[in-house]
Amino acid sequence: DVSEFYNRxxxxxTLETWISGNSTRLIGIFGLGGIGKTSLSVKLAQQIQSQFxxxxxxxxxxxxxxxxxxxxxxxxxxxSEHTNNHSIDALMEQLRQKRCLLIFDNLESILQGGNxxxxxxxxxxxxxxxxxxxxxxxxxxxxxxxxxxxxxGFAVRSGENLPVRSLKLFGVSPPVCQQILAAKGLxxxxxxxxxxxxxxxxxxxxxxxxxxxxxxLFGGDIQAFLVQGNTVFSDLWDLLDRQFDRLSxxxxxxxxxxxxxxxxxxxxxxxxxxxxxxSGRHLMEALEALAERSxxxxxRSLNDTASTxxxxxxxxxxxVRECLLQTAEQ
Ligand SMILES: Nc1ncnc2c1ncn2[C@@H]1O[C@H](COP(=O)(O)OP(=O)(O)O)[C@@H](O)[C@H]1O
Ligand SMILES: [Mg+2]
Numbered sequence: 001d002v003s004e005f006y007n008r009x010x011x012x013x014t015l016e017t018w019i020s021g022n023s024t025r026l027i028g029i030f031g032l033g034g035i036g037k038t039s040l041s042v043k044l045a046q047q048i049q050s051q052f053x054x055x056x057x058x059x060x061x062x063x064x065x066x067x068x069x070x071x072x073x074x075x076x077x078x079x080s081e082h083t084n085n086h087s088i089d090a091l092m093e094q095l096r097q098k099r100c101l102l103i104f105d106n107l108e109s110i111l112q113g114g115n116x117x118x119x120x121x122x123x124x125x126x127x128x129x130x131x132x133x134x135x136x137x138x139x140x141x142x143x144x145x146x147x148x149x150x151x152x153g154f155a156v157r158s159g160e161n162l163p164v165r166s167l168k169l170f171g172v173s174p175p176v177c178q179q180i181l182a183a184k185g186l187x188x189x190x191x192x193x194x195x196x197x198x199x200x201x202x203x204x205x206x207x208x209x210x211x212x213x214x215x216x217l218f219g220g221d222i223q224a225f226l227v228q229g230n231t232v233f234s235d236l237w238d239l240l241d242r243q244f245d246r247l248s249x250x251x252x253x254x255x256x257x258x259x260x261x262x263x264x265x266x267x268x269x270x271x272x273x274x275x276x277x278x279s280g281r282h283l284m285e286a287l288e289a290l291a292e293r294s295x296x297x298x299x300r301s302l303n304d305t306a307s308t309x310x311x312x313x314x315x316x317x318x319x320v321r322e323c324l325l326q327t328a329e330q
Contacts, residue, residue, distance in 0.1 A: 002042050002046070006179045007173070007176045008036065008040055012040070019142055024142060024163055026131065026158075026163065027164075028107075028150060028164075028165070029144065030149060031169035032243075032295070035171065035203055035205070037146035037147070038105050041144055044144070049101070052100060054101070056101070057105065060106045063109045063110050063124070066127050070086040071086040088126070088130050095140065096141075098140065099141055100141040103145075103146075104145050106147065107145045110127060111124075111149065113248070128153055131151065135157050154166065171197065172204055180208060181222075186222060192222050195226050196210060248289075251290055254270065254283075256320060257270060259320035264309060266310065267284075287310070295312070
C-alpha cells in the first residue's frame with residue numbers, strides 16, 4: 001500500500017528515465033532499512049506498468065532458492081502450468097521475447113552478514129549468475145533489486161550509459177517529514193521537522209516510529225519529545241538491532257569506536273590508535289562493508305584517509321552508545 005507515499009519525485013524520474021530508455025537491464029536501489037526502498041519500488045511499478053507486458057514483484061525476505069523463484073515466475077511468463085524447464089536459460093528466453101519488469105525486494109536476505117559485504121550466502125550463488133546474465137546479455141526486460149548493500153559483481157558493472165544502474169536512497173526532507181507526521185495527526189513546524197530529520201537521518205520508518213512515540217509517550221507534544229532527544233525509542237532500536245546483529249565483531253568494534261570518538265574519527269586514526277593489529281586491507285574491507293550498509297557515510301570519503309571523518313547518523317550514535325553501556329553492565 002503506497003497511498004501515503006510522499007515526494008521522491010526526483011528518484012522516480014531518474015528511475016523512469018533509465019527504464020524508458022530501454023537500455024537499462026538491471027537497476028539496484030540501495031539504502032538503510034526503513035529508508036523507503038520497498039515503497040519506492042512499488043510506487044515505480046505502479047507508474048510504469050503500462051510499459052510492460054508483465055510486472056512481477058517478489059520479496060526475497062524468506063530467502064527463497066533461485067529455483068523456487070524461477071519455478072514460480074516462469075509459468076506466469078509462459079502462461080502455462082506445464083513448463084518444467086525452470087532454468088536461467090528459460091528465463092532469459094522469456095526476457096528476450098517479452099518486455100517484463102521483475103522486482104526482487106530485500107536482496108540482503110540472500111547475502112551474507114559479516115565482514116565482506118555483498119557476498120552471497122551458501123546455496124544462493126546462482127543468483128549471482130542470474131544477475132550477471134541479466135546485466136550482460138541483450139534482452140527487452142528489466143530487473144530491479146532493492147537491498148541494504150550492493151551484491152558482489154554489481155558495482156563493477158554499473159555506471160552512466162551502462163545497462164546497469166545503481167540508485168542510493170537517502171532520507172526524506174523536512175517537508176516530507178511534516179507530511180508523514182501530519183498523517184499521524186501531528187502538527188509539527190518545519191523547524192521541528194528539521195530537528196527530527198537530523199536526528200533520524202530522514203529515515204521515514206524512524207519518523208513514523210517517532211510519531212507513534214510522540215503520541216503515546218509525549219501526548220503529542222513534539223517540543224517535549226525534542227527536548228528529551230536521547231530517549232530510548234524501542235522500535236527504532238529494534239530496527240537497528242537487526243542491522244547490528246549482522247555485523248562482524250570487527251565491524252561492531254569500529255562502530256563503537258566511531259560512536260565514542262565522534263570528533264576526528266578518521267580511517268587513519270582508527271588504524272594507528274585503535275586497531276593496530278588489524279591489517280589495513282581488513283580494516284578497509286570492514287569500513288567499506290559498513291558504508292555499503294549505510295551505517296557510516298558514503299564510501300567516497302573512505303579514500304580521502306587523512307582529513308575526512310567517519311560519520312554516523314545521530315540516532316545510530318545513540319544506539320551504539322547504549323549497546324556499549326549494556327555490554328559494560330553485563
Ligand atoms: N516517501 C515516503 N512517504 C511516506 N512514507 C514513506 C515514504 N517512504 C517510505 N515510507 C514509509 O516508511 C516505512 C519504511 O519504508 P520501506 O519502503 O518499507 O523501507 P525499506 O524497504 O527501505 O526498508 C514504510 O512504512 C513506508 O510506508
Ligand atoms: Mg523493504
